[in-house]
Amino acid sequence: MEAVLTEELDEEEQLVRRHRKEKKELQAKIQGMKNAVPKNDKKRRKQLTEDVAKLEAEMEQKHKEELEQLKLTSKESKIDSVAVNISNLVLENQPFRISKAQKRRDKKAALEKEREERIAEAEIESLTGARHVESEKLAQILATRQLEIKQIPSDGHCMYRAIEDQLKEQDCSLTVAALRCQTADYMQSHMEDFLPFLTNANTGDMYTSEEFRKYCDDIINTAAWGGQLELRALSHILRTPIEIIQADSPPLVVGEEYPKNPLILVYMRHAYGLGEHYNSVKRLVNTASENCS
CATH class of the missing domain: 3.90.70.80 (Cathepsin B; Chain A)
Known part of the structure; x- marks a missing residue:
């Protein structure tokens, strides 16, 4: 269970780090885009503002979805782990089950023993x-x-x-x-x-x-x-x-x-x-x- 939690924290930390890196890269890209547009070109500056907002929104949405997916996967993993643990616990506490084939063999052996006992009794009586x-x-x-x-x-x-x-x-x-x-x-x-x-x-x-x-x-x-x-x-x-x-x-x-x-x-x-x-x-x-x- 502890191993699962450690693995979960590692994955979340790695995702957060990647998101930070991607944000920095996006900011660098945006800065480059701003430098490429003259300040006195109002029309292009307006378009640039819209493009920057769109890029930031898309990244924000992407990061949000990835984080939610990680949490969902982590939750399912927890459930699976708990289910496995419960299953193992149940199996450990259950008595040993005899197979149907073994039951048939045991029944046949018991009947054969009973028949032999009856024969022995009949021989004694005879x-x-x-x-x-x-x-x-x-x-x-x-x-x-x-x-x-x-x-x-x-x-x-x-x-x-x-x-x-x-x-x-x-x-x-x-x-x-x-x-x-x-x-x-x-x-x-x-x-x-x-x-x-x-x-x-x-x-x-x-x-x-x-x-x-x-x-x-x-x-x-x-x-x-x-x-x-x-x-x-x-x-x-x-x-x-x-x-x-x-x-x-x-x-x-x-x-x-x-x-x-x-x-x-x-x-x-x-x-x-x-x-x-x-x-x-x-x-x-x-x-x-x-x-x-």
Whole structure:
């Protein structure tokens, strides 16, 4: 700031000095003009007076304008200097700003860290949680029968897909759609056997005929989960027993009256986040025998 003021004073002083010099030069010029005109030549002397006045007025105006211009320039310079100082002060007092790119990188890193933490938690839970415990128990139960779990997708059709898979072992090619359709038809034609076991979740009352009809329609037209009632219907349709193996309960067999080898399903309470799930089974692979062969 002091440097600006010093520079300003120097410029003004230089201008004043130049103006003095120009005035002296003009006076010398005027004196020369006067000497060139005879004193008795009134006409030329009158013209000389007018010319001198004009020259002095022009110089006065010129000096005035230059001085005003200098002051204006100096004022603008002061404003610019103050603005720069204020800007620097603001920047110094402002906190460090993080760029948008850095924010995106930080957000991505945070999400990745969160994902890794969830994976780690899931791995710990899978080793110590109910799902792992249930799977271990089922594996032991099935191993005693030379069986192991055959995974079935959890898409709402798992029970029907497990039945479909078991039927393939008996060279029966009924599809999930066919099994659903036959199940609904059987339940509708034997409503008195199934209706007492179905209640309205909101009222607790037994299903009305209309509600039962909709229940059967959903079996055909949606991915509604199947349960014990549907298994009972399927055992009658297929005239085959169906055995359901569970981790914490004895095996449940529906359709015991039919003298055939049962279809075997595995019922899991903790397989997926949504809860209950059915898998199929297959013959246990003897790893040791395979390696020897």
